[in-house]
Amino acid sequence: MVKTYAEALQFIHGRDRFKKKPTLTRMREFMRLLGDPQDKLEMIHVAGTNGKGSTVAFLRDLFMADGQTVGTFTSPFITRFNERISTNGVPISDADLLATVNQIEPVVAKLDAELGDQGPTEFEIDTALMFCYFAQHPVDLVVVEVGLGGLYDSTNIMTPAISVITTIGLDHMKILGDTIPEIAAQKAGIIKEKVPVVCGRLTPDALAVMDETAQRQNTQVTALGRDFTVQNQPESTWGERFAYEFGTTRWQHLQVDLLGQYQIDNAAAALTAYLTYHALRQLPVSAATVRQGLQHTAWPGRFERLNEQPLIAIDGAHNEPAMVEMARLLRQHFATNDVYIVLAVLADKQYQQMVQTLLAVPNVHLILTQFQGPGKRQAATPLELEDAVANHDRMTVASDWAAGLKQALNTMSAEDLLLLTGSLYFISEVRQYFKGTDV
Known part of the structure; x- marks a missing residue:
């Protein structure tokens, strides 16, 4: 029993x-x-x-x-x-x-x-x-x-x-x-x-x-x-x-x-x-x-606002089709804002295409990082993500997502958007952190 x-x-x-x-x-x-x-x-x-x-x-x-x-x-x-x-x-x-x-x-x-x-x-x-x-x-x-x-x-x-x-x-x-x-x-x-x-x-x-x-x-x-x-x-x-x-x-x-x-x-x-x-x-x-x-209708982790000023959101987009939709959303709703994205992806996903799709949005600044994958599933390392594209002036690397978050908050202005995305498991971790923290 x-x-x-x-x-x-x-x-x-x-x-x-x-x-x-x-x-x-x-x-x-x-x-x-x-x-x-x-x-x-x-x-x-x-x-x-x-x-x-x-x-x-x-x-x-x-x-x-x-x-x-x-x-x-x-x-x-x-x-x-x-x-x-x-x-x-x-x-x-x-x-x-x-x-x-x-x-x-x-x-x-x-x-x-x-x-x-x-x-x-x-x-x-x-x-x-x-x-x-x-x-x-x-x-x-x-x-x-x-x-x-x-x-x-x-x-x-x-x-x-x-x-x-x-x-x-x-x-x-x-x-x-x-x-x-x-x-x-x-x-x-x-x-x-x-x-x-x-x-x-x-x-x-x-x-x-x-x-x-x-x-x-x-x-x-x-x-x-x-x-x-x-x-x-x-x-x-x-x-x-x-x-x-x-x-x-x-x-x-x-x-x-x-x-x-x-x-x-x-x-x-x-x-x-x-x-x-x-x-x-x-x-x-x-x-x-x-x-x-x-x-x-509300659905946690789907372009969910965690903070108003600055605007911080999380989204569980975890594959290339979802990133295509994400890029479309950013172009439609945030074309006049700088968008800082902290990205962490599981290693078995099409992360090369995901990185390229996001960087194709001209006002996106990408911070590549990692998180602790669920069970035996590994997250792609920041270096693996970085290798997905040639050197890019709108792309940086952070050792972990907390460092990436700090990096974004220190760089962005009050009108910008900070988005954490790449995996439902990743944003679950982020959401728990924010629900117990004031930004």
Whole structure:
């Protein structure tokens, strides 16, 4: 028996992260031994390269504005593991997490005894905890974020009411494939028989994979740019404003408090999934509720303001597609400010391209640094990052991110922006520091 919260975390994090051969057979057996708790839940499934977390947050707040109780399953966490399993945005309590760990621990031990080193992985245990917790603490709806890929992700033993695929980009290529269609095929693995699919802004080759998969599964895809549209309606305050059109639904000046064109796309994908769900369940829709839900949405670590004067923000952009969006955001909202970026990236990411993408923004000053990577995963060293481009007069190196932060604060003026980015794990560290510190 696991006796303390610390032991519960040790039990979870002490597992292998991956197995050599991807399979759902072990996860299905795991759930069967637990009584198939996933079959008791009403769910929406969210996959994609980037934008999953924000889309989950928009869905959560849209349904909460309706008066629904909404469970969410997300990864990674920003401050504490408990955030990954939340109800109406409130993380699972330590006591409930401990109780749920003790419920699944004997089943894990049984599978370990049968399968040896092929027992459940860390993420399979996370997923099992979530399914068991919500089966015992019922909510109206659970919004489930895919961990990695889709086809073989441990969440993919469920049958949701709606499947959502946000974006397709080149990331986790060693696991998911080297091309957009290969990666799209992995994400399309969450498409189920007769379950409606909502897609964000996909390239034509990625969308073709979704359409083909949906056809095989007797369902159809509703895609951003083809079946529903958004139009940016810029405004000077923090956040984004946009027009939305889907079928006979047309709304002007929808407001979100998150920055970036990609957040408009994420909000629109979430809104389309919300409307599709309401049509499916024959539920009424209120424009006022939709506006309230979207405007209320906050998502830690996504261009999150930590300080007003000077303006300091963090963003979990952790791959090249996210950096392309980041560069676009900086050009759109901060073209007249100097932007100081403290960048730390995991070594298995495309950091060469990430550095080059940021330096292509003319008012960006880059401070390359590192952080302590999670578990066995290493961060790229400042020298590795520096080697990504030839000598550059807008690029310097700091031994650690605290030194990089100090360097930026000593150089920038009150009108400039300081942004810390490159990894969700990195900004988790930064966020904890700031939440206990005055600048």
